[in-house]
Amino acid sequence: MENCQKPLHKLPKAERLHSHNAIQGLFTNGKSFYIYPFKVIVLERLPDSQLPEVRILISVSKKKIKLAVARNRIKRLIREGWRKHKSPVIQQLNFYGTHLDIALIFTGHDIPDFLLIQKKINAVIKRLLQEYEVAD
RNA sequence: AGGUAAAUCCGGGUAGUCGCUGCAUGCAAAUGCGGAGGAAAGUCGGGACAGCACAGGGCGCCAUACUUCCUAACGGGAAGGGCUUGAAGCAGAAAUGCAUCAGGUACAGCAAGUGCCACAGAAAACAAACCGCCCUGCCUCAGGGCAGGGUAAGGGUGAAAACGUGAGGUAAGAGCUCACGCCUUGUCCGGGCGACCGGGCAGGUGGGUAAACCUUAUGGGCUGCAAGGCCAAAUAUACCGGCAAUUCGGUUCACCGAUCAAGGGCUGCCCGUCCGGUGCCGGUGGGUAGGCCGCUGGAGGCUGGUAGCAAUGCCAGUCCAAGAUAAAUGACUGCCGGAUCAGAAAAAUGAGCAUCUUCUGAUUGCACAGAAUCCCGCUUACAGGAUUUACAAAGCU
């Protein structure tokens, strides 16, 4: 546990979803569920040694949040929350041998507290773990 | 002390842990250094830069519009001029003028032409007579009426009524004449680089509107970093080469030649109709996903000197200060600072409250806001703080 603790809290660019095609594929083929204030879209992929176990896309709508400063802050908070709490998902995916693309779409109307974000991201992660236990 | 307004500047700091991003070093792991703003915003002007177009000229279209200067350029800035609003003052019978202070000003030309000026009003611009005023003629006992003419002083209308005030003049009136004054055209003299100012002479076509068409002057080619350039997977396609297949011809019967879109069958021809026009490999071309360049050292910052009223220029020294791309510059915690609230103490005062200073406690991450090719400006948003200038004046009971 202690050995793998350190690298798990990083979030390099490879673990962020930024390819236009991959995003299109995620939105057209992915399954979605909703835990306020997140809409979550998930797509299973075949394992590929070039790509990481899970890729994350964080989105905050310009329609919901007008100010660029507020959007940036929300995205940073969500990213921070995911970075801190993502390790169980990766462990499980390694165990079952599948990979995932995930989109976290924020649908609230104002800047949330960091504690709330952490709580909700944990809820999302719990749901993900359940889904993929059942699936296998 | 403090208040209000304007201008300029700042607009949280620090330590730790965990991250993101660029560069450097390193085989790697990693380490070191750098990492949002005054508006990064709006995209309103102007450039740099890039591509396309381009003999030269005219028309058209768009923009700008007091002067001089600054600037790479601008619809920006500085200084100045005119006009205008308000205040109190002086001169004058009044119109109006003078100087002062505080603002505002898209401020070329309606005296080049055209258009428009609703409703009201007689009339909204080569004039014009509704009421009124005056003259003449006729009718009538009279009051008065009718007809012709003169008249823009008065009434009324309107945002605006043919320059204003006073006097003369006249039947009544009128810039009809005169005095003073405003506006304006031409010209001369003086001052100023100039806008313009002061004065003289001769005039007058004397309503507004050009953010109405327009005229004059000046400027402008168009499009924008998603510009533009380079590399380039997969798939499809065009061309070239090879092989195979197809079709046709020749014959020594398994070979040769031709053919890659001609064509072939029903039929000899036309019409009609049917069939066929391929597959694999390699290369080339444009070119998609994706990547790289453009991409940050520049009309650059800071300090000092110097010219100028100033905007700003010049000189010297010194520094290098983000470069992301589904888009980095963050999260958490502690301490300091700030803000708000509560309490206490002290000072000024005759006393209390408010204010201010200090201390204690609580609350609050704490103004507006996030680079996207880069600059200059404008506009808009902004908690709080600092400095300077100007103003009023020592709060309430």
Added chain:
RNA sequence: GGACCCGUAGCAUAAUUGGAUAGUGCAUCUGACUACGGAUCAGAAGGUUAGGGGUUCGAAUCCCUUCGGGUUCA
């Protein structure tokens, strides 16, 4: 990031080249009709013409500026 367009009652849509009370339909409210409701009839209310400033005697219209919404360009 660049370029461009639009904004009128709750909704939709007019207002000729600036001209006076900003019109119309649906919806809303009140009354009549009806046992009640609908439909119908009569009447009323509802507008900072997106906000602010300017030009003009006069602005929904012209000009500047701010805000909101939308379109488009690889």
